[in-house]
Amino acid sequence: MTSDIGVVFDFDDTLAPDSTTFLLEEYDIDATTFWHEQFPARVQDGYDPTVAYLTLLLEQIGAEKPMGAVTPADLERCATALEKNLYPGVPDIFDALDAIVAEYDGVGIEYFVVSEGIESLISGSIISDHCSEIYASRLATDDSDVFSGIKRPISFTDKTRYLYEINKGISASAARENPYAVNEAIDDEDRQIPFEQMIYIGDGITDIPCFSLIQDRGGRVFGVDKPDTTSAKQQAILDLGSPQRAGNLNSPDYTADGQLGSLLRLAVESLCTDSTINRLEAL
Template sequence: MHETIAVVFDFDDTLAPDTTSGFLRHCGLDDVGRFWRECVDPRVTREDWDPVPAYLYEMIVAARDGRLPPITRERLADWGRMAPLHPGVETLFARLRRAARDANPRVNLEFYVISSGIGDVLRHTRIAHELTDLWASEFHYDERGHAVFPRRVISFTDKTRYLFHVQKGLVGPQHRGKPFEVNRKLPAERLRVPLNQMIFVGDGYTDIPCFSLLKQHGGVPIAVYDRQREDKWGNAFQFVRDGRVANLHSANYREDSDLSTFLLMAVRSLCTDIALAARTYQG
């Protein structure tokens, strides 16, 4: 029997305000909106770049020409430690674990992040210790420790690749540097977390493949939006109109919020399903 449930989150604008924009402000960039509007967007719309390598490349360019200080692991980590989170995020994990334990003590509840954001920021946030694993975009650094190239880009369907890592149990340091493992076909009984025992929470266009995959296979896709980002409300509502998600909530994870309640309901429901399947399996 599969007795593990995975709750998988995007990070930027899902669990926290955009950490990349926050890092740019932290580094003293005068007009962050202009960086996205005049540097990144033209790469995407005029030169057909993918949005994620476009922003990583433009950060490297900005550091090279002096608009930003050198981008180093230490500077990114320092920002990660101070980056703000959405309300209630820091206590969410304990609440969900308690709900799972109360509903079915045999269930193991795990948390993951799959993000287009910068790994050297996200690994140092205040909730990183709550995660079983985290996958994000990464820089390569030269001999001075300065970022010079994007060495990993996670965007759109790249995110579904890591849902399959979770499904097959390819998590933790021992599976790093083995990019072809995820292609191994495993029999159903050897899958660690079936897709219908996953919950995915995201906010943006790069999350659509994960929404669609989980909906297709009986998982729980949930979209969130930031009340302060009215410019993104239309995108969030489109996920509902297109039937991509099970629910849409503002990114408020406080104990009394609708989002927190819905996540508790989803975890409890999956725990109950696992208990029923176990009784059926045992005859």
């Protein structure tokens, strides 16, 4: 029987700088005005923060609007351009962790992204080649394939739902067919990736509920922080009153020489060792 390890990443300000800011700048939209004036005004008007930024973005899209008729194909092209901004050691970290796990019998590893960002910007990048599932905010399109509405917003609290789907082994396609499947009771021994075998990596601002869930159930969390840089989006969220909190904060350097990269390698090695010991003791 294979014992699965699940490594779950946020995307924005975790694997790469904020992707929505990148998109805005690609279309010559003033990101500072977007995040520091328009976004907080909409939140103060009662919008959920994720819905606030998505509706603001959609208001820029369409014929004779600042961004023009933006389609999923356009976002995929932007995703390819975004790859040049991936943090050091990404995507090599996936192969490095795979190599560690390959040294152990009966242990497997899967990678996931759970993000408030826009799905097409993430799934269109090289990151998707390594992930079992990508959970991110999804936009709807009109008959001309132009983005026109919100299909699925993922807020900072919604993220925990997808951790439970990962835990229970519910695929994204199965969840689309039955969004309530995640609420079904399941025995601990039937959970595909136990929480204690999950590692969650995210920024210390929008991932607090996920940090708490994973830590409370015996998993491991790593916070990402760039002490010399705070993205416009992060600063806007901090200005709205969000705390910045995590068990530890590390520079987003996933190389073998980077602290975060070293810690992830050690954490996966430790889970592999624990799993092997548990399996041998059960013989």
